[in-house]
Amino acid sequence: MSHTLNVQARVPIGGRRGNNQAGRASATVIGGGIAGLATAALLGREGYAVTLLEASDQLGGRAGTWEADGYRFDTGPSWYLMPEVFDHFFRLLGTSSAEQLELQRLDPGYRVFAEGSESPIDVVADFEGNVALFDSIEAGAGEALRRYVASASDAYELAIGRFLYNTFDDPRSLIGVDVLRRGPAIARLGTRSLSDLIETHVSDPRLQQVLGYPAVFLGSSPFEVPSLYHLMSHLDLADGVYYPLGGFSTVIERIAALAVAEGVEVRTGARVTEITTAARPRRFGRARGVAHRATGVSYTDASGAVHSVESDVVVSAADLHFTETQLVPEGLRSYPEEWWDERNPGPGAVLVMLGVRGSLPELSHHNLFFTENWADNFSAIYGTPSFIPEPASIYVCRPSATDGSAAPVDHENLFVLVPVPADPGIGAGGLGRGGAAQVERAADAAIQQIASWAGIPDLAQRIVLRRTVGPADFATDLNAWRGGALGPAHTLRQSAFFRGRNASSRIDGLLYAGGSTIPGIGLPMCLISAELVVKKLRGERSGSPLKAPL
Template sequence: MKRAIVVGGGIAGLATAALLARDGYSVELLEQNDELGGRTGSWESGGFRFDTGPSWYLMPEVFDHFFRLLGTTAEAELDLTVLDPGYRVFFEGADEPVEITADVEETVATFERIEPGAGERLRAYLASARETYDIALKRFLYTSFQSKATLVRADVVRHAGRLVSLLVRPLDRFVAGYFRDNRLRQILGYPAVFLGSSPDRAPSMYHLMSHLDLADGVLYPQGGFVTIIQAIARLARAEGVQIRTGTTVTSIRTAGGSGRRRLNRTRVAGVTYRAADGSVHTLDADVVIAAGDLHHAETTLLPRPLQTYPQEWWDKRQSGPGAVLVYLGVEGQLPELAHHSLFFTDDWASNFDAIFGPGATVPDPASIYVCKPSATDPGVAPAGSENLFILVPVPPDPGIGRGGIDGDGDPIVEKAADAAIDQLAAWAQVPDLRDRIVVRRTVGPADFVDSYSSWSGGALGPAHTWKQSAFLRGTNASKKVDGLLYAGGTTIPGIGLPMCLISAEIALKRLRSDRSTTPMPEPL
């Protein structure tokens, strides 16, 4: 039985460990934090329970496929609820918000009401999004790009001209070709932020995201996103995975590399780790999968000569945004907010330039995202109260600082949090919001470095620009150390929980020498 070590207990690490164990490996998973989940964590205070990271459940077919690989289903493991409305959008200076419901026909009617003729154009836009999504799912998401045959498949060649155009044309210009009203453009452009980018920097290939939220709809797992982590951890343990928390990997060990012939190439040998009591240990392995931050794995856990992606490689890459996160427990009801609410400033260009441009600074005002899971899940807040999660996109800069409890975080973080709370109160017309807050915690970019070894303090990973997408994003295996692979949102196929599950499957496919572009047969 081959031995595998997975470094990192987020969703990608747990998924990779479960799949490898199912495939016959002896697997140990090492997580530096005391709790599993990584960014997909949970925090409780005063009767409120907060998801600390991801909060959008999209691409349900990816989740279900993953669970089926392990002999079960998403329906059996999770209690999923369809959100209706999917989300509510507040616009700077507008009299009322716009709701995106679970019924695509209602959304078509909403677009038509805002801009005559936009309803039918939305149908065409969504048809294009669906076609692009289907090609991506079939050819570009479940592959390691080891085989060039991926790029010469008949369906890819047939759409080659259009696909190239979608890669080099920014999303905001693509959307502008369909719609004139700025509100509609913002609704269709904002998914770029979920990909760690902005509408003027993300390729229009990612208009496929609109198929996910406008056509497929938005779901929510009752109990919060931590239930996804709990389900995968449970399945991993059932497959025999040994999980160790509070265990920090300090180096990836290697052997060989003394000659030029392939038989003498450097191979992975295991890891060195520091236990919670400070003692140092080694573990042997035939395979190591680094499922945490790729920058940390490459530049910290390996010596410079064995780094596929050394610091100078990262210096030429663009991080996705950082984030100031605000968790609020609020007394009383907030009917003004949906489960998901978006607050868009009118001047997006300066908003995104503040985050990604030279001389980056915290936007003021910012386009923010607010999640109120208590709209759907009664278990996340005391009766009669609301649970709020606010995300303020900021530059990926640890210098912005750390968060804290009850306003005791670093000044820039708390100032951004205060501005977001006041913006929410004013735009949603909740003037007494600040007075009703009974629980408050903030998180800043430096916390992402401390907790997740995050490159540059980014909240998501490398931005999905055209130079950092698909086969241009990098490889999921070391080019210098045989047996060292990568999984998670910082490698292929990219950012987001579904992408992390797919990255786990791609790692297994690579170990199997499976160069197909489609999902693996179910069950594994």
């Protein structure tokens, strides 16, 4: 049977708890990841009677957690960027990031290991320190970095004020003095690749990779994303990188607690099988005929029993492809299967979670391992045919460098992400060496690469716990389209108003949230997507964030 979750809420002073008073409009939210939880909390704050349904017994979705033998692993996002988006979201609920989370700014923000380089380089928390770092590697690169980040900060400010919080329902929301003033520059940034822009600023391959790697956060490559996305470098080089003590599961717990405090009923072990609809005639206006409206959902609990929930509004924070092709009646799909045929799912991933005996001072909290021929890596992942590159450009997180609760005493916690093609055929992971052959081979290669490049020759012998996750796990556990690890890539034709919209065009009262709809991939984007649901229901068409608190 399904479980109703009871979360101990940390209710802010002056906050309020929602209730289930008769006569209130009702909403059902599908999915208990960060987007679903955030949407449920905001809708509860708006006055809706909200039921959230999560198929798993654990909340978090991609931002999940796994614990074993005294180790605690975040199984998904591990970079806390765009802190002002988190601040704004918490303010909407009458609280603050400072009250809900204990954040630590990382210094260095991350360490870069480049193939063929004798020593790694550290990108530090202080911007002036990074200017000096760039200058020490390439003459004049420090001033080039100033120009690049100034442009990135300007683009970021415009994105926050006009595009990220926009439902794109009113073209006038995209027009203003700020947009017109930057018009020519925006046009240039939208028609060239990020890698092209970077090459006009620095020539050292390592510095190009530092400026280009944020494209991976967008599910793409610096050779494919528009250069407008250089705004991402404002985040790590100017804002800095943070870490919530207790891990990213703490972020999920806090948002879940706030949702419960707003009266949301959370049911885990509840797998939605259908979004129910009803037809009614349209008798007035130009759109005469039959209209369809969402009436609720059907779901099964862990025992297989079938349940139904009636509601005025349904919000799916599940994968958009899954929602449209599996939960929506075939004749009412806004995004049927053929719409996806020419879409880019972004990368898949092999995740490797390692418990390691002894300390690993050679690694920072965040570590990026870049291969010399970076373009070939991306071609392997996105090309036809695609394959897992060796060596790969990988990411390694060592949260135990910052958080003692992530691993037992005198042990370390390593989370390794190997980008691979979005292909469930690569297989699933497992405990020990129990995963599919391609998954375990990618894990072995990554462990050997870390050992060699970071100078930890006995790393493999010190591993006492090992678990892998493969693209098939993303497809099975998260209903991820083609087993993608992040969501649809932010290519030009999959960004902003070209991305999947946040409401069905065929079913009234059906809305979407999460990384596969607007504004896009990542925890901050998912929080914004929750706010866009509220804006949609209010009929608020501006491009700016809502005023806090709600």
